[in-house]
Amino acid sequence: MxxxxxxxxxxxxxxxxxxxxxxxxxxxxxxxxxxxxxxxxxxxxxxxxxxxVKFCSICFNVTEQETCSICRDPKRDETVLCVVEESKDVMAVERTRSFRGRYHVLGGSINPIGGVGPDQLHIRELLGRLNDEKIQEIIIATDPNLEGEATATYLGRLLSTIGIRVTRLASGLPVGGDLEYADEVTLGRAFEGRRTLNS
CATH class of the missing domain: 1.10.8.420 (RecR Domain 1)
Incomplete structure (x- = not known):
C-alpha cells in the first residue's frame, strides 16, 4: 500500500x-x-x-440536450424500435449502418443476483412509448449473455400481448459476449437474421 x-x-x-x-x-x-x-x-x-451529459428524455441515450440527435432526426424510421441495454450499445449498432430506426435504452439488464429487476430498468417508459408512437416492430438487442437473455425473455413475454412484432437479434453474436465488442459485420448479420419472439 x-x-x-x-x-x-x-x-x-x-x-x-x-x-x-x-x-x-x-x-x-x-x-x-x-x-x-x-x-x-x-x-x-x-x-x-x-x-x-444527461439522458435523453425519450430513449435514455446519452445527450447534452433534452433529446438525443437520433430522436431529433426526422429521417429515422419511427416504426422500428431497437431496445438495448446501455448507450454504448446504441453506438455499436450505429456502426453497422444496418439500422435506421429509433432506440430505447433500458439502462441495464435484469440481474436478480445484482439486485436489478424490471422495475429498475426503463421498461415502464418503453411501454409508454408504444402508446404514443407508430411502432410496428421492436428489435430486442440485449447482450447474448445470461442477463441479456433473461431480459429478452421477459420483454418478449411482456410485449407478446400488445400486437407489435417483437424480434431478437439472430445468431452470429457469441453467447456470453457484449454488443459493444462485436464487429460491424457480425452485428450487421445479426440484425439481418433477427427472429420473431411473438407470433
Whole structure:
C-alpha cells in the first residue's frame, strides 16, 4: 500500500469496471509521471461530462440536450424500435449502418443476483412509448449473455400481448459476449437474421 493521495487514486481507479489492482496502479503512476497540462485536460473532460451529459428524455441515450440527435432526426424510421441495454450499445449498432430506426435504452439488464429487476430498468417508459408512437416492430438487442437473455425473455413475454412484432437479434453474436465488442459485420448479420419472439 502507498501513502495518502497515491493510494486513494489507485483505489478510485480500482472501482472502475474492468480495472484490476495492477491496472489501477499503472494508471495512477502514469498520471503522476504525465505532464500537468495533459492531466488537467483529463480532469476537465471528466468534470464537463459530469456537468453537461444527461439522458435523453425519450430513449435514455446519452445527450447534452433534452433529446438525443437520433430522436431529433426526422429521417429515422419511427416504426422500428431497437431496445438495448446501455448507450454504448446504441453506438455499436450505429456502426453497422444496418439500422435506421429509433432506440430505447433500458439502462441495464435484469440481474436478480445484482439486485436489478424490471422495475429498475426503463421498461415502464418503453411501454409508454408504444402508446404514443407508430411502432410496428421492436428489435430486442440485449447482450447474448445470461442477463441479456433473461431480459429478452421477459420483454418478449411482456410485449407478446400488445400486437407489435417483437424480434431478437439472430445468431452470429457469441453467447456470453457484449454488443459493444462485436464487429460491424457480425452485428450487421445479426440484425439481418433477427427472429420473431411473438407470433
Amino acid at each position: 502507498y501513502e495518502g493521495a497515491v493510494q486513494e487514486l489507485i483505489d478510485e481507479f480500482g472501482r472502475l469496471p474492468g480495472i484490476g489492482p495492477k491496472s489501477a496502479q499503472r494508471i495512477a503512476f502514469h498520471i503522476l509521471e504525465a505532464d500537468r497540462e495533459d492531466m488537467n485536460r483529463l480532469a476537465d473532460a471528466i468534470r464537463v461530462v459530469k456537468d453537461k
